[in-house]
Amino acid sequence: MKYLRLIVANLLRSKRRTFLTVFSIAIALFLFCTLRTVITSFEASLRASQATRLVVRHAASLVFPLPLAYRERLAQVPGVTGISYGNWFGGYYQDPKNQFAQFAMDVPTLLDLFPEVVLPTAQAEAFRSERTACIIGGALARKYGWKLGDQVPIIGTIFPGEWRFVVRGIYTGQTKDVDENTLFFHWDYLNESLPEGRRNFVGIYWLRIASPDLAASVSGRVDAIFENSPQPTKTETEKAFQAGFISMIGNVQLLLTIIGSAIVFAIMLVTINTMMMAARERTREIAVLKTLGFSDGLILRLVGGEALFLSLLGGALGCGLAALVFRESDFTAGGFFPNFRVLPETVLLGLLLAAIMGFLSGVAPAVQAARLEIASALRKVA
Amino acid sequence: MAIPLAYNLRNLSARKVSTVLTALGIGLVSWVFIFTLALAGGFQSALQATGSPTNAIVIRNGSTAELTSIVARDAAASIESQPEIARAPDGTPLATHELVVLWNLKRKNGTPANVVVRGVTAKSVALRPKIHLVEGRMFRPGLEEVVVGKLAQARIAHCALGDRIKLAGRQWSIVGVFDAQGTAFDSEIWGDVELFMPVFDRPVYQSVTLRLDEPSHFGALRKRLEADPRMSVQVKHEDEFYAAQSATLAALLRGLGLFVTLVMALGAIFGALNTMYAAVGSRTKEIGTLLALGFSRGSILTSFLIESVLLATLGGLLGSLMTLPVNGITTSTMNFASFSEIAFRFQVTPSMLLSGMIFAAVMGALGGFFPSRKAARRVIVEALREA
Amino acid sequence: MASENGTLIHLRDVHKVYYRDRIEVPVLQGINLDVHEGEFLALMGPSGSGKSTLLNLIAGIDAPTKGEVRVAGESLGTLKPSRLAAWRARHIGFIFQLYNLIPVLTAYQNVELPLLLTRLSSRERKKRVLFALGLVGLEGRAKHFPRQLSGGEEQRVAIARAIVADPTLLVADEPTGDLDAKNAAEILTLLKRLNEELKKTVLMVTHDPHAAERAHLIYHLDKGVLQS
Numbered sequence: 003m004k005y006l007r008l009i010v011a012n013l014l015r016s017k018r019r020t021f022l023t024v025f026s027i028a029i030a031l032f033l034f035c036t037l038r039t040v041i042t043s044f045e046a047s048l049r050a051s052q053a054t055r056l057v058v059r060h061a062a063s064l065v066f067p068l069p070l071a072y073r074e075r076l077a078q079v080p081g082v083t084g085i086s087y088g089n090w091f092g093g094y095y096q097d098p099k100n101q102f103a104q105f106a107m108d109v110p111t112l113l114d115l116f117p118e119v120v121l122p123t124a125q126a127e128a129f130r131s132e133r134t135a136c137i138i139g140g141a142l143a144r145k146y147g148w149k150l151g152d153q154v155p156i157i158g159t160i161f162p163g164e165w166r167f168v169v170r171g172i173y174t175g176q177t178k179d180v181d182e183n184t185l186f187f188h189w190d191y192l193n194e195s196l197p198e199g200r201r202n203f204v205g206i207y208w209l210r211i212a213s214p215d216l217a218a219s220v221s222g223r224v225d226a227i228f229e230n231s232p233q234p235t236k237t238e239t240e241k242a243f244q245a246g247f248i249s250m251i252g253n254v255q256l257l258l259t260i261i262g263s264a265i266v267f268a269i270m271l272v273t274i275n276t277m278m279m280a281a282r283e284r285t286r287e288i289a290v291l292k293t294l295g296f297s298d299g300l301i302l303r304l305v306g307g308e309a310l311f312l313s314l315l316g317g318a319l320g321c322g323l324a325a326l327v328f329r330e331s332d333f334t335a336g337g338f339f340p341n342f343r344v345l346p347e348t349v350l351l352g353l354l355l356a357a358i359m360g361f362l363s364g365v366a367p368a369v370q371a372a373r374l375e376i377a378s379a380l381r382k383v384a
Numbered sequence: 385m386a387i388p389l390a391y392n393l394r395n396l397s398a399r400k401v402s403t404v405l406t407a408l409g410i411g412l413v414s415w416v417f418i419f420t421l422a423l424a425g426g427f428q429s430a431l432q433a434t435g436s437p438t439n440a441i442v443i444r445n446g447s448t449a450e451l452t453s454i455v456a457r458d459a460a461a462s463i464e465s466q467p468e469i470a471r472a473p474d475g476t477p478l479a480t481h482e483l484v485v486l487w488n489l490k491r492k493n494g495t496p497a498n499v500v501v502r503g504v505t506a507k508s509v510a511l512r513p514k515i516h517l518v519e520g521r522m523f524r525p526g527l528e529e530v531v532v533g534k535l536a537q538a539r540i541a542h543c544a545l546g547d548r549i550k551l552a553g554r555q556w557s558i559v560g561v562f563d564a565q566g567t568a569f570d571s572e573i574w575g576d577v578e579l580f581m582p583v584f585d586r587p588v589y590q591s592v593t594l595r596l597d598e599p600s601h602f603g604a605l606r607k608r609l610e611a612d613p614r615m616s617v618q619v620k621h622e623d624e625f626y627a628a629q630s631a632t633l634a635a636l637l638r639g640l641g642l643f644v645t646l647v648m649a650l651g652a653i654f655g656a657l658n659t660m661y662a663a664v665g666s667r668t669k670e671i672g673t674l675l676a677l678g679f680s681r682g683s684i685l686t687s688f689l690i691e692s693v694l695l696a697t698l699g700g701l702l703g704s705l706m707t708l709p710v711n712g713i714t715t716s717t718m719n720f721a722s723f724s725e726i727a728f729r730f731q732v733t734p735s736m737l738l739s740g741m742i743f744a745a746v747m748g749a750l751g752g753f754f755p756s757r758k759a760a761r762r763v764i765v766e767a768l769r770e771a
Numbered sequence: 772m773a774s775e776n777g778t779l780i781h782l783r784d785v786h787k788v789y790y791r792d793r794i795e796v797p798v799l800q801g802i803n804l805d806v807h808e809g810e811f812l813a814l815m816g817p818s819g820s821g822k823s824t825l826l827n828l829i830a831g832i833d834a835p836t837k838g839e840v841r842v843a844g845e846s847l848g849t850l851k852p853s854r855l856a857a858w859r860a861r862h863i864g865f866i867f868q869l870y871n872l873i874p875v876l877t878a879y880q881n882v883e884l885p886l887l888l889t890r891l892s893s894r895e896r897k898k899r900v901l902f903a904l905g906l907v908g909l910e911g912r913a914k915h916f917p918r919q920l921s922g923g924e925e926q927r928v929a930i931a932r933a934i935v936a937d938p939t940l941l942v943a944d945e946p947t948g949d950l951d952a953k954n955a956a957e958i959l960t961l962l963k964r965l966n967e968e969l970k971k972t973v974l975m976v977t978h979d980p981h982a983a984e985r986a987h988l989i990y991h992l993d994k995g996v997l998q999s
């Protein structure tokens with residue numbers, strides 16, 4: 003600890019250089035956290051998924067619905083303790099750019115099967131009892147300034163026309179991973195509004211099972227029942243369903259990782275250079291310290307510690323800034339990342355990365371300093 | 385009187401490690417810049433090139449993608465009998481009605497993908513002149529045969545010539561592979577629309593595509609069809625239709641790329657500032673000598689600025705070179721407008737490389753300006769006195 | 772500390788050869804030297820004759836090409852670098868011509884540096900630093916940075932730094948070389964006092980005959996050979 007003052011004094015030697023270095027590291031870590039959060043926000047749905055919920059859909063394609071008649075048969079499968087269903091609505095508000103999820107849901111069972119959707123009792127009651135009612139997530143309400151009682155017009159792309167829903171509830175997520183950018187309305191309302199031939203079809207059934215251990219057996223049983231029907235099913239845990247959806251996004255994770263690595267690497271090169279310049283300018287002072295009896299190991303730690311200190315400072319700044327900015331701003335990139343929030347794991351990873359950067363950028367100058375020949379270094383005119 | 389460029393070059397090579405590290409740092413920023421542009425550009429041009437300006441596509445009013453569109457058989461028939469449609473050599477209208485479904489297939493790496501399965505007619509290929517069979521033959525109508533796009537074949541499991549693929553409960557032979565020149569069709573599977581309809585249990589088409597006999601007739605055709613209350617359709621230029629599908633994601637990619645590179649550039653500029661300040665600091669005496677020799681402050685400023693820009697441009701050159709291997713690499717994503725898998729190639733264009741270099745040079749100029757000014761403002765006597 | 776008979780420095784047949792562009796430059800050629808505890812010895816000689824080199828060998832910051840260097844009971848050639856550093860911290864107080872204070876540290880912090888290497892508590896360190904600064908007459912300048920001090924003051928801080936850890940031997944390489952006559956005289960008086968009052972052994976390189984006069988013994992180094 004008594005050496006910390008030496009490190010700090012050295013960092014204050016060229017305040018401009020220290021500032022520039024700390025900020026370039028902060029920038030690298032800010033970007034790292036941002037890119038990492040793009041990935042983790044894709045995965046938020048995974049973390050929000052419940053182990054006791056199964057998703058049943060058409061085996062081949064999301065575009066094919068299942069008959070409403072499956073509902074009774076699904077409810078009778080042993081191990082199933084609850085069932086809900088709904089259709090992806092696929093509409094937009096005013097402009098196709100304003101995208102967010104809308105689901106037509108079986109309202110009586112919705113809140114029972116999705117306990118993570120938290121709604122005050124009075125609002126839940128109002129939602130249940132009005133055919134054209136809808137509930138929306140808190141983030142969505144903030145984004146468009148919608149309040150209870152507002153009429154929200156949604157243009158359907160799958161179900162054409164303008165649909166008007168009355169906001170009767172604003173839900174919050176039980177955890178931060180729950181998407182608060184969804185609109186739920188009555189499946190019955192949608193169904194009744196459709197032409198005869200398109201009625202009574204369901205996009206997705208959700209099953210609640212008594213215990214996560216039953217997932218495999220219940221899935222198998224459900225799919226076996228409908229295997230040879232015209233509409234075979236594919237049943238999987240909610241997590242597996244979401245994972246499949248995420249993997250369709252393709253190589254995003256890889257691409258972002260490549261970009262993130264390039265950033266961190268670039269800033270590391272720049273930092274190494276700065277550290278080496280800083281150490282080179284102090285060659286003589288290091289020789290003096292050695293003359294005073296500072297051992298090579300201590301010099302190594304002092305010079306290396308300086309790099310580490312700088313990097314961690316920059317890392318803490320960058321990660322902290324990212325966490326703050328994205329929490330305060332409700333950022334969704336136009337509805338693309340409904341849950342853009344820097345996770346604590348990301349911050350930790352960022353700090354670890356900063357430490358590694360600091361270590362690597364400190365190694366070369368520290369070794370150089372430790373190896374310094376005192377007598378010849380002192381001879382050099384500063 | 386200008387200070388010779390050789391002076392800067394010699395200085396850069398005198399501090400090799402520092403030069404290389406700084407140049408590489410700046411180069412990587414350029415690399416990321418070009419990389420994201422190539423990604424967004426590749427995606428966008430794949431979709432943009434998919435449509436042709438002489439074609440029009442008719443989908444249901446209100447739909448933004450074929451997938452959510454419905455065009456009834458009788459509507460399709462009356463669309464195809466419109467007078468503005470070009471004629472095939474045999475005198476029939478150059479128009480096709482198609483069925484589009486998404487089918488959940490596995491990629492070769494085992495992950496799922498929503499592949500577009502398109503039911504087509506004999507006119508479909510004629511309407512897309514970019515498409516050529518490269519292997520095997522066309523499917524025969526009425527038979528359980530399909531042809532696959534080149535990129536679908538490369539990425540989706542069981543899509544080689546001669547393989548059989550299971551769709552809608554039946555086994556389909558893959559009898560041909562077509563090359564659609566990197567367009568969205570390259571990621572699709574095509575079969576006979578009239579066979580697909582009963583098999584996939586779809587009584588309606590998703591779209592009608594037609595060639596205009598005269599581009600200027602688009603307006604008239606569109607007006608008539610969109611005014612027809614029995615059809616409730618919208619008519620779009622095929623190229624605009626596909627371009628619109630790429631707009632959101634391409635804008636997002638560009639936005640992300642721009643955000644990342646601009647912020648990152650700030651970091652690199654900070655690094656360049658450090659390097660140049662150190663260069664100026666270690667050459668204080670030299671600067672004093674140059675001033676004493678009669679070089680003007682302007683020429684000192686210019687000289688240091690040139691050195692910085694030179695350093696950064698060297699980095700930009702490195703970064704540009706490093707993006708070349710990325711060019712042409714195929715990747716895929718889900719097209720969010722249609723929820724379907726689309727494969728596309730990174731596209732590094734000369735103008736992107738140039739922008740990357742200019743970007744680097746600007747970083748160098750910004751990073752070099754303040755240190756250069758500091759150098760130029762040195763007072764001769766002080767500079768000479770400093771050890 | 773010193774050997775039985777009170778010999779603090781013991782050099783036998785010490786050679787030092789430098790290589791400049793592969794050409795051998797013999798600097799020291801068979802130096803023999805014995806210095807007893809409590810002596811004040813001046814080393815003179817023309818510029819480039821190897822005075823600094825010899826001093827560096829004795830202070831353990833450079834190694835001879837050949838020969839034995841025994842200082843304060845240790846044969847320096849046999850010590851590992853880390854032991855050598857600890858040895859320097861314990862036994863050597865070095866005073867440079869150009870002071871070599873750390874510019875980012877205050878006078879107080881500069882003087883405290885050698886004490887950081889000891890196990891002393893910060894309170895104990897403070898006591899010693901203030902004592903050393905008092906000895907050189909600069910207790911009022913503790914909070915000043917080197918650039919806020921005059922050359923003579925800087926050198927006095929450097930001397931405080933050299934003696935604060937109570938080393939066995941003080942080595943000074945042209946300590947007055949960069950100072951005016953008045954300041955130089957003050958520094959020499961200070962060294963003399965340290966030698967007389969604190970019984971420090973002092974080894975000083977100098978150009979200045981007046982400076983050398985203060986010493987008990989004067990050696991001349993010329994063409995790599997030592998003469999008294």
Ligand SMILES: Nc1ncnc2c1ncn2[C@@H]1O[C@H](COP(=O)(O)OP(=O)(O)O)[C@@H](O)[C@H]1O
Pocket residue numbers: 377378381789790791796798816817818819820821822823824825
């Ligand atoms: N590290 C070194 N490398 C090469 N030559 C050196 C080195 N150190 C000293 N010399 C040479 O050794 C000779 C003696 O140097 P030095 O001991 O500094 O002399 P003095 O202190 O008496 O002026 C000089 O010629 C000097 O150039």
Ligand SMILES: [Mg+2]
Pocket residue numbers: 822823824944
């Ligand atoms: Mg000397």
